[in-house]
Amino acid sequence: MKSDSRKRGRRRLDERLRALQPIDRFRAPPKGWVRALRDALGMTGAQLGKRIGVRPQTVEAIEKSEAAGTIQLNTLRRAAEALDCTLVYALVPNSSLETVIESRARKIATRELQRVAHTMRLEAQGTDEVDFESRVQAYIRDKLSERDLWNEA
Incomplete structure (x- = not known):
């Protein structure tokens, strides 16, 4: 239940954030937004400082x-x-x-299943690689919770 609610929340947030893509269009100008806007408005540093309530040197520092x-x-x-x-x-x-979420779950499941497969190969009990994808999906479904995804780097 909580997982479904979190999933709906992610989808709503994804929808809101989609409008911000691509993020390149929000990249700050080389000297920053404050300087770019101040210059575009024809405002001096002293004038902006007065509007903010700081000295012109502080505007330069900003x-x-x-x-x-x-x-x-x-x-x-x-x-x-x-x-x-x-x-x-x-x-x-x-x-x-x-x-x-999907990528993180897949990474963890793949790592864990490869570790198990390696141990089994060492014991001459190799596993069939054909069904690896179905085992990854089963591991994600049965063994991982969303909270488990972020326990390590």
């Missing part, structure tokens, strides 16, 4: 920290508001969440 990827979200949010923008923050999976 822009540098954004470009370096070290800016704090609350600082970026304040700068965005001063530029009449909304900060949009998201973690966008590289593939669907369902694909991530």
